[in-house]
Amino acid sequence: MAQKIIEVKDLKKYYNGGAVRALDGVTVDICKGEVIAVIGPSGGGKSTFLRSLNLLETPTSGTILVDGVEITGKKVDLPRHRQKMGMVFQHFNLFPHKSVLENLTMAPIHIKGMEKEQAEQKAMELL
Incomplete structure (x- = not known):
């Protein structure tokens, strides 16, 4: 059985x-190595869900576990948590003077200290 990396339970x-329910009971498990897409209509809560995973939005209720550690309902080292979880904002901009590969490898190289070759290999796997 694949290792669960993210577990979301009854996220609201x-x-x-309470007049606007952006998320109303979302439950999902994401396993190691799994690549997912969050799709749906405009206003369906996709961005709110992703922002909640990074705690850029505080959930009304529910739990989120990352690597088995609950990040909701208690103090969490946000910078450390956010280092482990990347996201693309709804209105993102790539650096226009860099290639897609260079844009993808900037954070792993400069933030995580990954070797350039390793970052490029990972980026190519994701493309």
């Missing part, structure tokens, strides 16, 4: 005192 995010 409400706005305006």
Whole structure:
């Protein structure tokens, strides 16, 4: 059985005192090595879900575990947590003077200290 990397249980995010339910009971497991896509209509909660995984949004309720550690409902080292989880914002911009490969390898090289060759190999696997 594949190792669970992210476990989301009954995740809810409400706005305006519960009048707007961006997320209403999302439950999903994401396993090591799995690449997923979050798709749906405009206003369906896709960005809210992704922002919740990075704790850029505070969930109304529910739990999120990353590598078996619950990150909701308690103090968490946010910079360290966010280093492990990348995301592309809805209105993202690549550096126009760099190639797609260079854009993809910047963070692993400069933030995580990964060797250039290793970062390029990983980027090519994802492309």
